[in-house]
Structure formats: structure tokens, C-alpha cells
Amino acid sequence: MERTASHSSKDLIARTRAFATQDAVRSGWALGSTYAALAGAVALAVAAPWWPLRIVGGFIEALVLIRAFILFHDAMHGALLPKAKWAKALFQVQGILTLTPARIWNDTHNHHHANTARIAADSAGTFVTWTTEQWRKATGWQRLGYVVERHPVTLLFGYVTAFLISLCLVPFVKNPKRYWTSGLAFGLHVALSVAVWHFFGLAVYLCAFVGPLFVAYALGTYLFYAQHNFDDVAILPDADWTHADAALEASSYLRCGPVMAWFTGNIGYHHVHHLNPRIPFYRLPEAMAALPELQGPHVTALTLKDVVGCLRLNLWDPARRRMVRYSDAVASY
Template identity: 80%
Template sequence: MDRAAPLSSKELIARTRPFATQDVARSGWNVVATYAALAAAATLAVAAPWWPLKVVGAVLEALVLIRAFILFHDAMHGALLPTSKWAKVLFHVQGILTLTPARIWNETHNHHHANTARIAADSAGTFVTWTTEQWRQASGWQRLGYRVERHPVTILLGYFTAFLYSLCLVPFVKDPKRYWTSGLALFVHGALSVGLCVFFGPAVYLLAFLVPLVLAYALGTYLFYSQHNFDQVNLLPESDWTHADAALEASSYLRCGKVMAWFTGNIGYHHVHHLNPRIPFYRLPEAMAAIPELQAPHVTTLSPRDIIGCLRLNLWDPALGRMVRYRDAWRPALAPVATREHVSGPLASA
């Protein structure tokens, strides 16, 4: 039997379009359910009679905050309630409250989608990735800055580094007129912090506000980092870059249980999301199940082994066609992995 010809990049993207339509009732239900779960978790963190339950409430609030962020993320992509005026207001307010003002988020995140896996692209909206040659040629101060940006502590403190600093403080200082919403987010966030401490006490501030945000942004920052920084990632020279290849070769599928999939809003289907960001989060599994070309992704997990392995990969080695550690930049060139092609899978002939 003759094998079917591989799909081109355009054909594969076209296959996803039937899934880039939402069920308005389902979208609305997800918004209501998510915010109800967030309110319940915050209530548990504040009002539980036993302090271990308060801690459980804070952790649950952090997890639901990630899901709430995915709703915002989808709305900014036009995948969730795009014609709803109330939803637009709701998500813009959420963006202010959660340090992701719509303007700076859209600019940086859309840039990220348009330039994923491009070696020479500007790093706005993502973690910068250098080649081993760039590392060797950089000054000591430049290497230090690169190390700091990609350091596990920077990711762990994503609440301060990625959100307070990068999405709010820096753009507001650079251009207050254009990014006034970033300044507003800082002001509102500060006012909420002071208000909670003064009127409800430090315990409420810590358990219902600071701890959930720090935990949520630590996990969220890691998810964003890890799904484009894994052992099999394939960064592409400009001459070979296509949107579909970047989605399948440089975005992973995070395999996790149904519970974590709910809390993370299916963002683990990252290769599908990057192929077509207008697919609502609740239809990503459906799209993957229906399109054979999406069913052999690069897989990652949240196991300690995979997390440690991800955090140890720091530089792109074009000769080997894979990510390596800092120390590998100074080693003699090794033979490329024999089983690895520059572009694998159904798009190899696109």
C-alpha cells in the first residue's frame, strides 16, 4: 500500500481550523467555574479553622490562578469569548490584578509566537537562547546576565522577575505613556498588598495573596520555560523556519494527569497551541486526537528527573542539533546524534 504524502505546513495548519471555534456556553461555564473555584480556594486559605487547611487553600488557590491565567491567555489570543464585551472587561481587569496588562502581554506574547525556534530572533516575550558560539564570544558580564536570566532561582521567583519586573516595571519606566497600564498594575498590586495587611492582617496577606501568587508564577514561569527548553527541542535557522515546524519541533507536549491538566488549562498541549493559538484550551485535546500528525510530539513531564534535565540545558549547539550545558560550549566538537534529522516528522518535506 502506498504511503500518504506528508502534509505541508499550510495543510497542517488548515487541518486545525475546525477546532478554532468555541462553544460560547462551554466557554462561559469554564469562566464561571474557574472563578468560583478561585473564590473557594481563597476562602479556605482565609477562613479555615485549622492552619494546615489554610495552607492547602493557599496551594489550591495557586493552582487555580494558573487556570485563570490560561483563560486570560486564550482571551488575548481571541480563542475565548472574543465578541463578548463583558468578557473583554473582565479579562482586562484580571490582567491588571495579576500583573499581565493586556498591552504589554499581547505585544510580547505575540512576538513569542511569531518567533519561536528562530535562532536569530529578538528575545522579547521569551527566555533568550544563545548558541555555543555566542557564548564563547560573549564578555564575562554578558554571560553573567544570560546565566541570571535562565537561572532556576529566576524561574522560581517568577512573580518578581517575570511579572512585577519584566511585564510591569520595565515597560512602564521605558515608556509611561504607552504602558500606563503596567504602571497601574503596579499601583493596584501595591495598594492591595498594603490594604490586606492593614485591614485583614499579615496572615491573610500571606496565605490568600502573596504565597498563592509566588507559587502560581513559579510553576507558570517554569511551564513557559520548559515547554521550549527540552532535550529534543529543535531550533531552526531562518532559511528553514516555518510556523508549523516551529510548533512541532520547538514546543513540547507536557504529559500530566487529568487533575493537573485541569489546573493548567491544557497548556501542556503546547505544540497544538503553537500551531493554532485560536483553538480554545478545552479543544486542544480534541485537536490532537483528531490529527495524526500531532500525535507524536516531543514529550516532557513534571517528574523531578525531567525538571532537573530541563534546567541543565542552557545553550543551543548547531553542530549537534540539540541543547547542551554551559561546560559543553568549551569541549571539542562531538559527532551529531545519528538518529536526529534537522526537521523530523510529517513536515520534513514541507
């Protein structure tokens, strides 16, 4: 039987609802300015007269793609322009062009929000986390699959592993009727790849198309992984799980400067977002500042030390109540 959230948890969630209202003008400006920045970055990557500037343009394009994705992500949660039919149509198109079709994204991401930090949850829409005991009991093939899914190379190639394969090709093959938009996204992406290379050449293909996508999806996949995979995360059995606990104890606050906060659409306020995903991205800092319970989060960063530390944590040890390495599971056996 599912555990009922405590009165304090219900009260905290209720107090976040004051921030789950959007300003249509602010939302429209965020959308328009993001697309304008994306167009400018693409133009620089395509037409800059000096090739280092093209690379800079491609890198900026990758960062703006992350922000554009966050706007799509908010729209799918109903937090951005939910009543505007034009915006709904625009985000549907964006989802197909950026390998995140709305149907498969909603199915998997809603599952992620409903099952973050559950030991027993399946891996749909998230990275599965095993306990040390599960690791010890697993077969060699099962362990290999687990290692591959969480390996840094898998995250680095998120463009292929997480987006082209997991969100497009696999769901379409498994259920083409329900996920026909995934098939459309995959086919259209292949066609665009061929067209860009054929009509604009290898330099434009690398600097303005595949390069920015590779960088954007590698960073995006890592952010998705890292904000639920840190040293003092709490992974809970169903009997002890609540929505508020999962938000506050298993979702981190990513500390970054204002520039990266803009490019990442405030997704660093992840504990606030998981507590109430209907809060628009631009109101997440406001919610955190207003509610004392949100001001002592688990903090992560994009420093090399934090990234390496995150990638070395692979299993949940219930006895130690922390994430550990594979070798720790053997040593403590």
C-alpha cells in the first residue's frame, strides 16, 4: 500500500502552489529570446568567416539548445503557456526536431517524477539505481547491463544512447502506433543530417548540426543523471517513500553562476522543481528564497572534482545510507 504523505509534507507542497503560476508575457519573452539566441548562434556557426568563431558559435548553440529544451520540459509539465494553442503546437514541433517527441517524453518523464528515489522502481525515464545487495545477487550479464547504462561513455554519447535510441528508435519499434512521433523524429533527423551534409558541407554539419547536438545532449544527460546521483542522496523502499522526501533528499541543487543558470533554465533548482513541477523555471529561485525548508538542499556543482565524484558513485548502500562504488559492495560483503 502506498504511503500517505505526512501533514508537513502536504503543507510544504501546498505552499509551493503560490509560485506555480506563470506570467504569460514573461513566458513569451523567454521563448522568443531563446529562439532568437539559438538563431544567432546557428548563424555564427554557419557563416562566421574565421573557423574558431564557428566552433564558438556551435558551442553557444549547444548551450542554448539546453535552455530551449528546458522550456519544452516546462511546457510538458503545464508550467509554461499551458493555454496557448500556438505554443502547444510549437513545442510539439520542437520536440520532434530535438528528438524528444511529446508522447514518449511525457510517458517516461512523468514516471521519473513519480518514482525518483524508489528502490523498487523500474528504469523507465530514469537511470536505475541498484542496492549493494542487488549487485551481489546479479548475474554477470545483469551487472554488465547496469554498468553500461551508468557508464560515463554512455552519458557522453547521450545524443545517441538517450535520445536517438531510448526516446526515438526503441519506443517506435516496440509500439509504433502509440509512438509514431518517435519514428517520425528519428527518420526526420536522419534526413536532416544527410541534407545538411550534402547541401552545406562537412564544416557546417560538424559546427552547426551534429557538434552542438552532441555537446548539448552529453551535458543534458549528465545533468539528468547527476542531480539524482550524489554522495548523500536518499534512495528509499516503497514503505518509506514520499513525494516530498524524494524531492528534498534525492534531488540536488546545482550551484552555478548566472550565465549557466540562464543556459540551463534554472534546472539546478532541481529539488524545488521535483517538489512542484508546475512552477515555471523562472520562478524556481523565488520559491527557494521564500520557503525555509528549501534552503538547505544537497548541493552539487559542475567542477571537475564534483563530476568525477558523481561518476564514481554507482550503488546505494542501505547500511551506510549513501551511494558507494562497485568495489565497496565487494569489500563490505
